[in-house]
Amino acid sequence: ASVPLVLSQHLSECRILTKAHSCLLFRSCNAELTLGDRQLCNFTFLGPYLRTQHSANDHCSAHFAEPRRGISCRSGVAQAGAPAGESRAESAARRDSRKHPLDKDDISTHPGSSATSAPDVTVIAKGDHLFFSESATSWESLGINPTVGEALQGAGFERPSRVQEAAIPKILEGRDVVVAAETGSGKTHTYLAPLIQVLLDGRQSGPAPSPATLTPATVASALAEGQEVRLPLWAQEESHRASAFVLVLCPNATLCQQVADMAHALKDPEGGSLLKIAVVAGGQQPPAFTPDIVVATPGGLLNMLYAFDRKRRRRTAFARDVRYVVVDEADMLLSGGFARDVAQLLLIFRQAEKDLSRRLETEPTAEAESHSPTGEDSEGASETRNERSWVEERGEEGAAESSAGGAEWEEDEREDRRRAQEGGIWDDDVLAAEGGPSVASRGGPAGASSARRRERRRKVWVRSKQFIFVAATLPDSGKMSVGAMLRKQFPEAAYVRGGLLHQHNPRLQLAWAEIGRENRVAALMEAVAGPDWQEGRLRPLEERTLVFANSTDAAKAVSKLLTSQGLSPLKYHSGQTPTDKAAAIRRFSEQGGVLVCTDAAARGLDVPDVGHVIQAEFATSAIDFLHRIGRSARAGRAGRVTSFFTEDRRDLVEAVREAVEAQEPVEGAFSRKRSFRKKFKKYGVGRQGIPNQSVGRRTVGEDEMQRAQQRF
Numbered sequence: 001a002s003v004p005l006v007l008s009q010h011l012s013e014c015r016i017l018t019k020a021h022s023c024l025l026f027r028s029c030n031a032e033l034t035l036g037d038r039q040l041c042n043f044t045f046l047g048p049y050l051r052t053q054h055s056a057n058d059h060c061s062a063h064f065a066e067p068r069r070g071i072s073c074r075s076g077v078a079q080a081g082a083p084a085g086e087s088r089a090e091s092a093a094r095r096d097s098r099k100h101p102l103d104k105d106d107i108s109t110h111p112g113s114s115a116t117s118a119p120d121v122t123v124i125a126k127g128d129h130l131f132f133s134e135s136a137t138s139w140e141s142l143g144i145n146p147t148v149g150e151a152l153q154g155a156g157f158e159r160p161s162r163v164q165e166a167a168i169p170k171i172l173e174g175r176d177v178v179v180a181a182e183t184g185s186g187k188t189h190t191y192l193a194p195l196i197q198v199l200l201d202g203r204q205s206g207p208a209p210s211p212a213t214l215t216p217a218t219v220a221s222a223l224a225e226g227q228e229v230r231l232p233l234w235a236q237e238e239s240h241r242a243s244a245f246v247l248v249l250c251p252n253a254t255l256c257q258q259v260a261d262m263a264h265a266l267k268d269p270e271g272g273s274l275l276k277i278a279v280v281a282g283g284q285q286p287p288a289f290t291p292d293i294v295v296a297t298p299g300g301l302l303n304m305l306y307a308f309d310r311k312r313r314r315r316t317a318f319a320r321d322v323r324y325v326v327v328d329e330a331d332m333l334l335s336g337g338f339a340r341d342v343a344q345l346l347l348i349f350r351q352a353e354k355d356l357s358r359r360l361e362t363e364p365t366a367e368a369e370s371h372s373p374t375g376e377d378s379e380g381a382s383e384t385r386n387e388r389s390w391v392e393e394r395g396e397e398g399a400a401e402s403s404a405g406g407a408e409w410e411e412d413e414r415e416d417r418r419r420a421q422e423g424g425i426w427d428d429d430v431l432a433a434e435g436g437p438s439v440a441s442r443g444g445p446a447g448a449s450s451a452r453r454r455e456r457r458r459k460v461w462v463r464s465k466q467f468i469f470v471a472a473t474l475p476d477s478g479k480m481s482v483g484a485m486l487r488k489q490f491p492e493a494a495y496v497r498g499g500l501l502h503q504h505n506p507r508l509q510l511a512w513a514e515i516g517r518e519n520r521v522a523a524l525m526e527a528v529a530g531p532d533w534q535e536g537r538l539r540p541l542e543e544r545t546l547v548f549a550n551s552t553d554a555a556k557a558v559s560k561l562l563t564s565q566g567l568s569p570l571k572y573h574s575g576q577t578p579t580d581k582a583a584a585i586r587r588f589s590e591q592g593g594v595l596v597c598t599d600a601a602a603r604g605l606d607v608p609d610v611g612h613v614i615q616a617e618f619a620t621s622a623i624d625f626l627h628r629i630g631r632s633a634r635a636g637r638a639g640r641v642t643s644f645f646t647e648d649r650r651d652l653v654e655a656v657r658e659a660v661e662a663q664e665p666v667e668g669a670f671s672r673k674r675s676f677r678k679k680f681k682k683y684g685v686g687r688q689g690i691p692n693q694s695v696g697r698r699t700v701g702e703d704e705m706q707r708a709q710q711r712f
């Protein structure tokens with residue numbers, strides 16, 4: 001069992017590099033570094049890092065003094081990170097010249113997780129369109145334990161997908177990970193499986209490891225080196241391990257429920273769910289139990305955290321106990337209308353980490369019993385786990401409190417939002433001054449003036465939370481792109497990039513047709529119902545069909561049109577209640593047929609065997625195009641797409657089509673929108689009159705039909 005040891009550029013840090021079983025190594029242990037027969041030093045294994053001040057050369061090996069979990073002894077050959085004799089300036093120049101390897105085509109792993117080495121990026125081979133990993137890859141070989149492995153197999157997942165193969169070991173290492181991979185590649189289980197395992201491990205492991213492994217001295221010296229130190233779950237006090245939970249953020253209630261259902265489907269041998277899962281979306285009350293996984297929309301979560309909570313215990317306990325934060329559909333959640341809410345949440349979580357870090361540097365144990373993420377919860381510190389639970393804050397008591405303390409919480413929320421807006425998670429320099437008042441304890445005018453007195457805070461702190469960002473599209477050009485911001489804010493993150501990221505899936509057959517007002521109804525009906533529809537011979541649809549329109553009105557009009565022709569389409573758009581939307585998805589999954597929808601259904605929705613995606617109106621951006629077509633050909637299946645477009649979308653379609661036909665990423669078209677439409681508006685080209693469309697059968701009045709056509 002040889003484990004390569006990699007020494008970083010300045011030989012101040014060693015990192016154990018293992019492919020398959022890396023997770024098993026991330027236990028507390030002391031080890032020694034030797035050079036030939038000579039012992040160089042003893043060192044402490046801090047999470048994924050080994051730290052030593054000593055230089056070494058090619059013949060270093062690591063010996064673990066304390067066997068853990070069946071690993072008796074492992075050793076390996078060290079490779080110097082920098083060529084012999086290279087000066088600091090030379091190595092810096094070499095580093096700078098390195099391109100971010102997200103663009104590479106072949107499978108390649110770039111080890112190194114410190115800020116001084118190349119980013120760790122795994123790019124799944126471009127030429128390989130398979131969904132599954134090599135047959136030799138098993139869940140076990142990725143570090144998944146038998147409990148979770150059997151649960152995955154029980155859910156029908158015999159072996160990992162390629163994205164799972166690449167990303168699960170990195171997540172198990174406890175590092176921040178960015179997974180950017182094509183639609184339908186299995187990203188949800190990529191984070192669910194390892195995080196469920198880590199939580200189960202945390203619940204089951206025995207007493208906390210000796211505090212000697214993480215003393216203020218070791219922490220301070222590690223931080224003094226200017227490097228990140230991680231405090232993984234295993235290194236924390238048992239009570240904190242027990243209360244740790246996973247948060248998954250998703251853009252809407254449907255996707256929250258879908259993730260929760262996927263987690264629920266992983267069963268223990270008795271048929272029960274492995275963990276307790278709660279969905280927090282919309283105006284829902286917090287769950288009546290203490291969940292292990294919370295799947296939430298940003299707005300729903302903020303509502304829960306800021307309402308009915310006079311003593312702020314819920315927010316404090318939540319920020320302290322959330323140890324794993326997954327941002328699904330990260331490009332959407334970190335930009336546009338969601339950005340403010342998500343930045344505010346991430347700011348609270350990172351502030352909790354920093355406050356804990358401060359305590360670790362001064363207090364004598366691995367985690368101070370009384371640590372308080374936002375520095376405001378002194379009374380909560382001595383409470384037991386159940387008493388501290390954020391769930392306890394729900395219910396009538398909270399509702400009664402709301403009228404008394406409402407203004408205060410609103411003040412808190414305003415302040416947190418202001419900070420998030422000012423720069424928040426995207427600008428560390430505005431984070432709290434060392435030793436200064438906490439985020440949430442600032443408020444009102446006093447808070448504003450203390451904010452002005454903020455000092456520059458050191459950027460290195462003990463990391464106790466793990467952040468995972470997941471996306472099927474990740475715009476990465478320009479300083480303000482989500483990709484660039486993630487690189488800046490999470491410089492140590494490992495990346496996994498799908499081979500077909502931002503590309504059309506070759507298992508999808510694409511058809512394109514420019515339509516005008518005169519032929520659009522016929523074209524749509526033929527695409528949905530087949531060429532015989534004019535003769536009134538409507539056959540039952542053989543494949544699940546999704547029809548996209550660009551607005552709720554257009555979706556209603558298309559739906560009416562299809563109904564008028566004898567079809568019974570289901571609908572999914574933002575004009576419906578959450579219950580109606582959930583019912584539509586359920587029926588579509590169970591019975592098939594046609595679902596007419598807006599982009600509300602474009603992202604993340606996983607309905608098995610959608611055979612045909614029709615764009616009755618072409619997407620307004622290349623990103624939406626990728627998400628829409630990604631509802632088909634999921635998990636290695638095939639599918640087809642019919643895209644209708646009108647003249648005003650011609651340039652966007654051309655840009656997308658060119659990339660698709662060249663089998664290249666469509667990134668170049670990401671910024672193209674409705675330039676033709678804008679031109680039309682600008683130069684005053686009016687709408688054409690709408691000629692009567694002769695359709696095969698009419699069950700609605702002529703006027704109504706005309707209105708429907710006009711909107712579509």
Ligand SMILES: Nc1ncnc2c1ncn2[C@@H]1O[C@H](COP(=O)(O)OP(=O)(O)OP(=O)(O)O)[C@@H](O)[C@H]1O
Nearest residue numbers: 157159160161183184185186187188472604606635
């Ligand atoms: N290892 C596996 N074996 C078989 N099926 C799998 C496996 N992993 C995931 N799947 C299935 O693949 C489908 C797509 O998975 P998932 O929804 O996680 O994709 P995704 O990458 O998140 O897509 P999107 O970007 O569109 O959200 C799901 O039906 C899921 O159950």
